[in-house]
Amino acid sequence: MSLLDNINEWIYSRFKIKDLLTSIVKHPAPDYAVTNPLYCLGGTAFLCFLILVGTGIFLAMYYKPTPLEAYKSVEHIMTVVPMGSLIRSIHHWAANMMIAAVMLHMMRIYFMGAYKKPRELNWVVGVTLLLITTTFGFSGYLLPWDQLAFWATKIGTGIAGSIPIMGQYISLLLVGGTDIGAETMTRFFAIHVMVLPLTTAILLVLHFAMVRIQGISGRL
Numbered sequence: 001m002s003l004l005d006n007i008n009e010w011i012y013s014r015f016k017i018k019d020l021l022t023s024i025v026k027h028p029a030p031d032y033a034v035t036n037p038l039y040c041l042g043g044t045a046f047l048c049f050l051i052l053v054g055t056g057i058f059l060a061m062y063y064k065p066t067p068l069e070a071y072k073s074v075e076h077i078m079t080v081v082p083m084g085s086l087i088r089s090i091h092h093w094a095a096n097m098m099i100a101a102v103m104l105h106m107m108r109i110y111f112m113g114a115y116k117k118p119r120e121l122n123w124v125v126g127v128t129l130l131l132i133t134t135t136f137g138f139s140g141y142l143l144p145w146d147q148l149a150f151w152a153t154k155i156g157t158g159i160a161g162s163i164p165i166m167g168q169y170i171s172l173l174l175v176g177g178t179d180i181g182a183e184t185m186t187r188f189f190a191i192h193v194m195v196l197p198l199t200t201a202i203l204l205v206l207h208f209a210m211v212r213i214q215g216i217s218g219r220l
């Protein structure tokens with residue numbers, strides 16, 4: 001028995017992870033879903049999310065969320081950190097692709113009527129995931145702390161502030177005061193790297209569990 005087999009055996013006899021994984025992964029998908037690329041859009045969005053988490057952890061190791069250091073730390077990532085420019089670009093493009101994939105996935109669900117009974121709740125979870133995906137983009141936009149980031153955040157928080165009744169409270173919560181500054185930056189950073197990834201992960205477990213329990217919807 002090789003060392004790898006021994007490790008495998010040690011883990012298996014204690015956790016039986018292989019049985020659990022086999023039952024989850026070895027579930028046959030219907031033929032019409034396997035051959036139609038439209039059914040891959042949710043998976044594409046998920047792949048983008050995984051890439052974003054991986055590259056995001058790397059970026060968070062070098063990024064400094066303060067108005068004085070943020071721009072410089074991004075410049076440092078781009079020019080000094082080995083492969084920093086490549087990883088930041090992958091993060092950027094995966095973010096754009098995730099938004100496109102989620103939108104197209106939602107259109108596939110809508111036009112194929114896959115949201116109908118018994119999948120209404122999964123549609124609601126999906127809409128929340130769509131909102132979260134766009135909030136990911138919005139909160140990430142501020143982080144480089146350049147002119148584009150500053151003014152986009154000013155406009156975005158201004159729009160949130162114009163919501164009737166709740167607007168001023170939402171704006172205060174996001175901005176952390178009357179002007180965009182250090183408070184806004186730490187809030188956006190916390191939302192971008194903690195609140196949203198954690199909420200997305202929880203909702204995705206729910207989303208996938210419902211797909212498995214309810215099965216993938218049939219052909220039109």
Ligand code: HEM
Pocket residue numbers: 038039040041042043045046049102105106109114115119122123124125126127129130133204207211215216217218
């Ligand atoms: C982070 C975003 C999302 C990810 C990673 C994701 C992932 C997935 C995956 C992998 C599937 C199974 C395969 C497929 O049909 O593509 C699926 C199914 C489904 N998704 Fe999503 N999804 C996301 C967002 C959404 C959105 C925005 C909606 C709608 C508002 C939605 C509604 C549904 C529904 C109703 C199903 C069941 C489809 C069926 O049974 O045919 N999802 N999702």
